[in-house]
Amino acid sequence: MSPLRPALQEIPADVVALCDYERLAPEFIAPQAWAYLAGGSADEHALRENLAAFTRWQIEPRLLAELRGAHTRLTLAGTELAHPILVAPTAGHLMIHPDGEKAVALGAAAMQTPLVLSCHAGTAIEDLPRHPGAPLWFQLYLRADARSFLETLVRRVEAAGATALVVTVDAPVKGIRNREQRAGFKAPASVVAVHMAGAPPFPETQSAFDPRFIATFPTWDDIRWLRSITRLPVWLKGVLSPLDAVLAREAGCDGIIVSNHGGRTLDAAPSALEALPRIMDSIDGLLPVIVDGGIRRGTDVFTALALGADAVMIGRPVLHGLAVAGAPGVAHVLKILRSELEVAMVLAGCPTLADIGTTLLKQR
Amino acid sequence: MSPLRPALQEIPADVVALCDYERLAPEFIAPQAWAYLAGGSADEHALRENLAAFTRWQIEPRLLAELRGAHTRLTLAGTELAHPILVAPTAGHLMIHPDGEKAVALGAAAMQTPLVLSCHAGTAIEDLPRHPGAPLWFQLYLRADARSFLETLVRRVEAAGATALVVTVDAPVKGIRNREQRAGFKAPASVVAVHMAGAPPFPETQSAFDPRFIATFPTWDDIRWLRSITRLPVWLKGVLSPLDAVLAREAGCDGIIVSNHGGRTLDAAPSALEALPRIMDSIDGLLPVIVDGGIRRGTDVFTALALGADAVMIGRPVLHGLAVAGAPGVAHVLKILRSELEVAMVLAGCPTLADIGTTLLKQR
């Protein structure tokens, strides 16, 4: 399951949008890996909803606004960022490009973009190039039965310079990934989740309700524990319910990431964008919010921010860029998205992110 | 009209969801029988609505819930069941697999699943293997002009160990089955509705309004009569109106089955799922409710239960499994559905069926 053909040395002239990378990517990725990367769970309703949700909002532009001094800067849980786009945690980069996470980190850094490194990454956090202005965050899963291992892992990523932790809590069991299963996808032996070495093995079971398996599922207690052992900001990823957003704050989380896991877990889940407005109401501005899932255009970033998010993350598009053109592809994907956001801000009359508000949105 | 090719001895690795069985089934079933099995009435609106109705509901998952002790058990009109999925009554199993109802009963029993035997089954109830933990129910049609025959039939199935009766009342006339008609489907002579031997013949007529034919149609009086002659629980199948749900209770029924007959009778009828919420309101928890029609995923079971149903029935998917892989195919279909339900419960944070409530649903 190595890449089908090497990434391009030069980006073709007709690659001008994220969807162009998506169109080309399957030429560069083994079919099973593509099934893993592109697929969602079950009938892929949640996957499609992530895209469809953005089409239900319109931006009502304002004319002739004063735009001098326009910029996209923001502060997110204490960190200054050049723009509100982050790279979401995803696994399997080495299946897609021989430089894997290193290429992604390089491309992200070129665009001053924070990278959230997945705990299933094939490259050790210590081996990633570090770049000023492009913070490195680390994503992990909690387990009720492995605090000792997790504490060691947290210490390791702290030492390696990670500046925030992202805790994914929407996948105690894997989703029903039928596309993967039908393609016969199995993570290749050569791609090792290097940060998970030493984790206690999961019980072998076929049932989500096996008590030994359930015993590994984290609860809010584990969130409070994590919060207690580190000084890094803790982001809770996978929030779709307003009630959980409130609980996240009560548990001491520093921010939440509204997400349906890229449509890869519960296929009946709403898209993150649909969930966002009610979540914003519930937390009343007391926590920063990132949204991911389905963002393919600068106008999508604009819409997410207008609905209250502070920033967005993109996952699959980064991997499409990686597959097609390596680190430059990753950088180009991020550059396109940022440029489109700036054009949308000019056309809508918004000189800063703070000017992007719900009054500019109309529901279709 | 025998099966096109024998059922597989081994289930292919890419058969991982109920829709995979549906995709393969036509290779194993004669075209006329497939038209009978797969088709609905008229333009098949009701058939499609059964599927579409589920896509209008989303499940808003809750995170980090305490799931220890999770299970899918329930008590349904006095019977303990391992999970809330039943096999709906369908006819023609012997057209689809040489082992017919016996294979279905075997597959259902392997998954501790109640089988509702159709009165049009080709296999006598006495010839079916009985399995502890997998109750056998019997489905019948009432007639205003055949109480004597019906009483004999009820005594027979009681003696054979049926533990509940399902009375289908939404089809005094057959639906407008154009797909069947165009395919030239006729029940083959070799497939005999063995339980109906001795029933008085219907008048030969082409008109639904022929007075001799109308004289056979049952009324609520016949339900009360049936209720009076047996101690078995009586389930009324085909309820779509809240008013009829109330009348069912007043007539002494022990439960209702909300159903549009798999889209095979009135093509303008709502889907069962659409009808469910208003019916739940009308009966206010006083009767147990089963829903059938369009359930293909564990998230569909979850949705039906969240809207108030106690359990669900599946019809066509069982026959797809039967056609493709015989009894193991039936068992696999049921196992997939139950496993998907468990995954959905974990991902939504519900340790028991009682935790599956409407607050977790959002309308799209």
Next chain:
Amino acid sequence: MSPLRPALQEIPADVVALCDYERLAPEFIAPQAWAYLAGGSADEHALRENLAAFTRWQIEPRLLAELRGAHTRLTLAGTELAHPILVAPTAGHLMIHPDGEKAVALGAAAMQTPLVLSCHAGTAIEDLPRHPGAPLWFQLYLRADARSFLETLVRRVEAAGATALVVTVDAPVKGIRNREQRAGFKAPASVVAVHMAGAPPFPETQSAFDPRFIATFPTWDDIRWLRSITRLPVWLKGVLSPLDAVLAREAGCDGIIVSNHGGRTLDAAPSALEALPRIMDSIDGLLPVIVDGGIRRGTDVFTALALGADAVMIGRPVLHGLAVAGAPGVAHVLKILRSELEVAMVLAGCPTLADIGTTLLKQR
């Protein structure tokens, strides 16, 4: 522009629904005539809406009703009818079948169905066979400049035994019939509107706003005039506005026909079914109402009646039957529709047309 092939002597076994006739009809009809018959105006929105409108209503069936004595009889503006289905006025029958209106009249009579003869028919009203139980109505257009001709025409059809007049008022100019135009359709010289002989010619003009042309357009004054010169019931055809329904009554009309002219005039017009509920509200039961446009199933008839119509008319399906199988085809089309209505009534629990009410409908 004669028929492509002669009508069948025997109706194929797989012709079991009106849509089957529609599927086959183009094999029997010259392409230009088909463009005329099948097409609507402009982009054919109104044509499609006529069909789509029915899919937005569901019938919530009632169970176990007492159906003894069930029938479909009704009284419509004083006439006893066996069922609520009429043949709408359409032109060009002789382009479709050599027996033209005679075959349609024969087929309609076989099913005790009133035929509304178009004033553009190619067969004289005096040449049509008359059948007891199948009334003959006559459709005409009014003109502000041709009362003398019109009075003569009315006297002629009265003398020929027409029992009602249908005045079509939604087409003072022809719709934008692009499909016809692109196909190069022209009414063949051999098909003559025999009832219009002697009518004053229309001014030759390309503009709908030519004052000489406008001078031919009828107004309510012409309706009152027509009402004053005949004792036949006068039905106003083409009503879509509740205000016009009220004016129709004030002008002395005996009934209204809610219609968008089969989608052949104003392409932005609503479908008749959509217009019906507000019209019913406006006339408050004081006028009988017929609906036409898009009726293809017994459940469609049911829906129209449940929304308040007394009867329905069908146009194109009759011509499909005529093309495929002549008079027997016409009769079969009507028989299918009536049988489907009866099945729908049984399945919904309605022994008479009066039982078909809005409480049985749900909006999708």
Next chain:
Amino acid sequence: MSPLRPALQEIPADVVALCDYERLAPEFIAPQAWAYLAGGSADEHALRENLAAFTRWQIEPRLLAELRGAHTRLTLAGTELAHPILVAPTAGHLMIHPDGEKAVALGAAAMQTPLVLSCHAGTAIEDLPRHPGAPLWFQLYLRADARSFLETLVRRVEAAGATALVVTVDAPVKGIRNREQRAGFKAPASVVAVHMAGAPPFPETQSAFDPRFIATFPTWDDIRWLRSITRLPVWLKGVLSPLDAVLAREAGCDGIIVSNHGGRTLDAAPSALEALPRIMDSIDGLLPVIVDGGIRRGTDVFTALALGADAVMIGRPVLHGLAVAGAPGVAHVLKILRSELEVAMVLAGCPTLADIGTTLLKQR
């Protein structure tokens, strides 16, 4: 990038609607020029919405109205017009037909239609034929940094007889024109924006947020300046927000053009038709309103007027006519649209534009 084949000398008989011209046009236009002309921005949502918006409104026709004296005349900001259809400003006519703007002007004049000449036109305003009854308007973009050039331009077009100015303010930056980019479109050297000679060059930049670029963006102050230097009526083009409509009036504009720039700027913008009702509310009849975007039928013109617009503009259809058949094609496009409007007015019972009101509309 010259036309693929010369325009036709004779209009084919099956070209009877604007969509027929659109269907044929790509045969006559180089692919890159077609991408420029036909494309919108990004994923072309706004482009499609312009068309889709009209399908959501229905016209409820009135019957038997008095239509004597019917006409389509109107007064628009002091100018008498024969009908409410204008030619929108578009560039690139010489890429499409060797006679370019001259042919468009000729065709428009033949139909007494005002032409809004684009400031990017390839033909000088002085070189256009002038026709009584067909006013010539001039469209321009403002710049904060080029008042001297702009004043010279205004004086030039005043001298050349332009009777109104249209200021386009919805495109300080170009939209994300991916279709153009993928096709490799570049304006050919032979097509020169002759009116822009002498304008200060834009800074070379790839960023919409480059301060030197932002310094060119106009603000309301520039509108007030333009208003102060000319006595011509000033129309503000690109309004989609009710607030901007109010500001336009306060800035002294004589009318507004509700438009999303043909779907070519902000892809998330609403269609002009969707924006219209709220804008009409905001200005309360105090400014005349033109709408453009998606008008392809006389019923579309009717709908726009019923929602409150005084007139409409069409862009792409004019260019389709130009490509297919030169000046006669342009005239034919306008003639079709006007005729369709008249037919719609007759069928809806409206003798004048003032009779076209919202009470005739229903939302689908």
